Amino acid sequence: MLISKHQNIIDKAVKANHERTFYAQYPEHPKAYGEEAPPQGETTFKDLLGKPFPRLKQKIAENWHGEEVSPYTLQPLGITYPIVSTDELVKAGKRAGQRWAQLSVADRAGILTETLEKIQHHFFEIAHATMHTTGQSFMMSFQASGPHANDRALEAIAMGYQQLQHFPEHQTWEKPMGKISVKLEKTFRPIPKGLGLVIGCSTFPVWNSLPGMYADLITGNAVIVKPHPKAILPIAIVVAAIQQVLEENGQDPYTCQLAADSSSQPIAKTLAEHPDVALIDYTGGSAFGNYIESLASPRKSVFTEKAGVNSVILDSVKDIDAVMQNLAFSVSLYSGQMCTAPQNFFIPESGVDTANGRISYDEVAQKFKAAIEALVNNPKMGAGTLGAVQNEATLQRVKAAGKTGAKVLLNGAPVANEEYAGARTYSPTVLEVTANDTKVFEQELFGPVVLLVKTNSTDHSIELARGMADKHGAITCGAYTTDDAVKEKIADAMNSVFTPVSFNFTGFIWVNQHAAFSDLHVSGGNPAGNASFTNPEFIVKRFVWVGNRTYVD
Amino acid sequence: MLISKHQNIIDKAVKANHERTFYAQYPEHPKAYGEEAPPQGETTFKDLLGKPFPRLKQKIAENWHGEEVSPYTLQPLGITYPIVSTDELVKAGKRAGQRWAQLSVADRAGILTETLEKIQHHFFEIAHATMHTTGQSFMMSFQASGPHANDRALEAIAMGYQQLQHFPEHQTWEKPMGKISVKLEKTFRPIPKGLGLVIGCSTFPVWNSLPGMYADLITGNAVIVKPHPKAILPIAIVVAAIQQVLEENGQDPYTCQLAADSSSQPIAKTLAEHPDVALIDYTGGSAFGNYIESLASPRKSVFTEKAGVNSVILDSVKDIDAVMQNLAFSVSLYSGQMCTAPQNFFIPESGVDTANGRISYDEVAQKFKAAIEALVNNPKMGAGTLGAVQNEATLQRVKAAGKTGAKVLLNGAPVANEEYAGARTYSPTVLEVTANDTKVFEQELFGPVVLLVKTNSTDHSIELARGMADKHGAITCGAYTTDDAVKEKIADAMNSVFTPVSFNFTGFIWVNQHAAFSDLHVSGGNPAGNASFTNPEFIVKRFVWVGNRTYVD
Structure with missing residues (x-):
């Protein structure tokens, strides 16, 4: 057998x-x-x-x-x-x-x-x-x-x-x-x-x-x-x-x-x-x-497994450049067409603490923009990271996103693919909005579009990210903080709406990735989906235990 | 702690x-x-x-x-x-x-x-x-x-x-x-x-x-x-x-x-x-x-856990009197007000094989009637087994069941309770119907009412019991057979509609009883209820696994 x-x-x-x-x-x-x-x-x-x-x-x-x-x-x-x-x-x-x-x-x-x-x-x-x-x-x-x-x-x-x-x-x-x-x-x-x-x-x-x-x-x-x-x-x-x-x-x-x-x-x-x-x-x-x-x-x-709106909460970091490289890759990978890709970046208006002192909101935004540009324009990395946009409707939606009236930090554009000249490619568009622009960021913008949301504070960021996950669902949440108390607060808030948090990812690991045998993919507890790869519930709902009994004289 | x-x-x-x-x-x-x-x-x-x-x-x-x-x-x-x-x-x-x-x-x-x-x-x-x-x-x-x-x-x-x-x-x-x-x-x-x-x-x-x-x-x-x-x-x-x-x-x-x-x-x-x-x-x-x-x-x-219509399939037995005593107790216990109590007894018109030869359908019916009468009229057993009818509506429904036009084999009646003279008691009513009287037996008759259904054969009994469980739900099924092939056929048919089978119960064990740590109570797979005491699903649907990850530098 x-x-x-x-x-x-x-x-x-x-x-x-x-x-x-x-x-x-x-x-x-x-x-x-x-x-x-x-x-x-x-x-x-x-x-x-x-x-x-x-x-x-x-x-x-x-x-x-x-x-x-x-x-x-x-x-x-x-x-x-x-x-x-x-x-x-x-x-x-x-x-x-x-x-x-x-x-x-x-x-x-x-x-x-x-x-x-x-x-x-x-x-x-x-x-x-x-x-x-x-x-x-x-x-x-x-x-x-x-x-x-x-x-x-x-x-x-x-x-x-x-x-x-x-x-x-x-x-x-x-x-x-x-x-x-x-x-x-x-x-x-x-x-x-x-x-x-x-x-x-x-x-x-x-x-x-x-x-x-x-x-x-x-x-x-x-x-x-x-x-x-x-x-x-x-x-x-x-x-x-x-x-x-x-x-x-x-x-x-x-x-x-x-x-x-x-x-x-x-x-x-x-x-x-x-x-x-x-x-x-x-x-x-x-x-x-x-x-x-x-x-x-x-x-x-x-x-x-439906759609969610995934958040990144930026509080404090060791090395802002390493963080931005990591996030630029996360939003560019397969042109943002992963259900795990981050969309909304919540950044306090007071900026982000780093090992080398605080940097302002605008500096964070500029560094993010620069990191994306460096990645997509790198001939050895850009086309291979972005891949192609699966269908024309996604491409048109992404192009339209740049014209919603929101402040455009970075405009997406086709990226040359050496092997396939006609490939349907598009680099990430980055928009800046305020916490009041809920109509813009409270929807899934499938494809290479990301939003920077300026908040009052990290607590405000947490509140918005938590509310989004609760109302619209989330499959991932990225968070950056060097403060253990803030870390626990983010974990508790996001976990309470059944959203897992990935903390301080830099280097060769990205929030988008869920590894078999270790990471549960989708929790099943918020509107992003009702099931999880692979927890016991994913299995036990597919059969029914039935017990027979026979009397022994 | x-x-x-x-x-x-x-x-x-x-x-x-x-x-x-x-x-x-x-x-x-x-x-x-x-x-x-x-x-x-x-x-x-x-x-x-x-x-x-x-x-x-x-x-x-x-x-x-x-x-x-x-x-x-x-x-x-x-x-x-x-x-x-x-x-x-x-x-x-x-x-x-x-x-x-x-x-x-x-x-x-x-x-x-x-x-x-x-x-x-x-x-x-x-x-x-x-x-x-x-x-x-x-x-x-x-x-x-x-x-x-x-x-x-x-x-x-x-x-x-x-x-x-x-x-x-x-x-x-x-x-x-x-x-x-x-x-x-x-x-x-x-x-x-x-x-x-x-x-x-x-x-x-x-x-x-x-x-x-x-x-x-x-x-x-x-x-x-x-x-x-x-x-x-x-x-x-x-x-x-x-x-x-x-x-x-x-x-x-x-x-x-x-x-x-x-x-x-x-x-x-x-x-x-x-x-x-x-x-x-x-x-x-x-x-x-x-x-x-x-x-x-x-x-x-x-x-x-809702209601079901529980069946007993009578094919062949060792000792018909032991079986009838067991079943008489099952239908009398707490005046049939258990969700596990049997209601429909499917008996082939050709009768039931026993160790002492075949006995006819009518003999089976008479033995069942006699066993119930012996139990409820036994001063040491009757009142204690029946208990009382929980509410007046159930009592009235039971009384009305004797007047539906179906052939009455045994009429229920109040049973004296020595300790409580005014207790609301009623012994089982037994009706006889044919397999065509689906309007009568395809409903839960909550309380002390049981139906004997005359079928063409054991295969016919199985088909009816299976159909009932599939359509109306069942929490238990009692079956009596001395033939291993028939036993397997009954188990497969009833299990296919997520109904457990209790075979050949006699003596001090009844189909009504589900023991903790061993018997699952209600399968959760048919219309009698969607949950089961206590399988893993009963637990895992009450919480959500959420995993957090932290990058280690």
Whole structure:
């Protein structure tokens, strides 16, 4: 059985989930995968272009359709995917789920870990697929859709492996009653809730989908994967690899189905509202996310990651330049299209204390501007950090942000990409507003736009950041202070609205990054989303403990 | 600290929660509590009658009110309780919760275990209070509201104690990056969701309320306890004991408040809809329960136990008389007013196989009737098993059930109670229907009414029982079969609709009983309720894991 082959991987992942020290099963360095892998991956990716996607085991298609466009070349990928009716998807998923549910958790864990071992051989082609659908840089595409996503999937497998064994499979219960006793044989079964649906987004089509997919699968539920129509290829490669491993191990490949659709005929609502869909994982905008949350019922569990407005609180720092370099990178990385990217920078009007004395608000603002300019204009760093803007609507919104009337500290502009001359690029726009301009900063400005908000004091900054997170949600909060009492105050205030805080990040670590096996991604407690990668709740809501008892004469 | 005093109790309870063998911290035999306890408890109970309830630490009352009536004497208890405005309750609860949340889980576990140790000294007065509000017999009142309820509370404390320590409080994370490394200090905090509300019912005012109360408290949330206006005293004694222990240990007694109300001015909706109420536990009828479930949102977690329609499937037995005695007791116990009591008995028209050959459907029906008559007419057993009917409406509904047109196999009737001549008693009514009479058996007939449903076969019985549980919910299912394949078929079918099965119960164990530390009460997966005493989900939805990170230079 595959569980014997992979027991060591699973045991280490279970341990890592508990300990939360640094752990990675899949190295994030491309070189770890051999010299041949990068060129092979690129070739394989190029071979997929302009054709029907060939690898899925799903046989019934009503139609074939594809509408992906590379943000780097602005050319269609020309790949088509099978369009399957929602009834067929649900029917096949239910049938497959019944069989999948019969497997022991160990057998499921073994097969699912084997899928990850197979997926790693596709990391480079997935990287190119991610790059040319999302606009992420090649390195981010490789890491986020490859090893980091696989680690997040393994984290979910391990959490499920443990939770499903929380109660014993069999137990004898004997109650002493004076001279006699009553004896029962008991069994405890974790019964899968039903069919799962995972709805993906256009910016992180793999990283954000794998946790829900593997959480569904480890708990015995079949899953339908509905990607964003503009970012199908990366997850299609993953689903095909999963189906292949399922089939090789005598399982029904329909246990994990791809449900491609088109912008003109979307199927997410039909699937989500289907009475047989018991579990929904969603990543994307808040409006649709709120609709998905409204479908929750005792028979339908939903797990959402929507949008938040992330804050940075600047109180006091050791080295202002190191801080500004770090923050400039955070706002430039993937052109601000990460759900973890900071947007609102709260800075006291009295300025910021540093090891070399206080510097004024205006100096802080100028240093921030300078740090961004230095980064985006650095030919070795700029284009690679920014990547490309995923779609035209985001670009237009970002351009419009510079014309809202708010004071413009830095205007965004296209940044030349040496490899792709036509790439849709744009550097960060920085606006300055006051604490009264709530209409401007109380909304998510998706993409490369940041706001500096001048406040009365750090207490005022905390109050505004806390209020934003409470009202609009937040996935991250960056804070800089050299004062332990202020640190505790910030932690308590932001944690009270279920927002984690990253303190004093400089150097090679950024607030945007959440590491598998250690950082929880989204707390699930504020309007940015109701679920968390991967806490126990992310798992236990996907199955029901049922206990049977038999009287022993 | 109290945690040192009680560490052993908590450790044993954590172990019992996992192992699910027989375990009880609080013995169910009245004699275990000493010779003085029973008379003292009775005297203390009698001293409470006819006066304002004196023990609560809550100081602000708008009014005093009470409307409890004993189902045994039909006389008012004459006890009044403080009526507090919902705004005051929420304000005081929020303030107390902020302080309670600061305690470590170990400190909370220590204090909460101490409350249980104090409550056990009130077991006999709680027993009398339960008897004279719910109509339970004295022995059931003692066990259900005393040791069994305390064990369920300890189970919740232990599950919380473990879940809140799932992640480490502090951890160092160091990521190797070639020649350098990045180091972060991380903290993981389980942040309480907010204020809890526990809405009680009139039949099990303590047993059904304690799990939610202690689950809220162990996870750091203050709790408001809103009992049924006809069954306040039992839980008022418990709340007062909790408040006393809180105060003795320097905590705010408002961490656990009693919110009494009246039938004419109910406050459950106002409290449940209050935006500051983040957690609701509810036990009671399905109509109000469905309303409570409709309030669920990412900011409000709800936990319900509503009504179900429980089935018994009769296929084949060893000893039909032993089975019928067991089932007669199950339907008579507390006059069928337990949410776990069986209602629909599915029996094949071809009869039931026994060790002594097959007996016909009619013989089965007659044996069931005879077993009930023997029990209720046994002067040593009848009145004590039946207890009293909690309220007049239930009695009238039961009487009306005999006049629906369905064939009456046995008519219920008052049963003399030696101690209380005027007690509201009624023995079970047994009706016979066909599988087509879905209008009759597809509803909960709360109280002492049972239906025998003649089916085509055991497969047909399974199909009907499964459909009932899926559509209307079920908390228990009793099944009798000597055939392993049939047993597996019943388990699979009922488990697929998240209903546990108790097989072949005879002797001193009944399908109605769910033992703490071993049996999950309500699965949470079908319409009978969305929560389960006490699985991990019952705990983890009450707090949010939030992780902070600090960069280490």
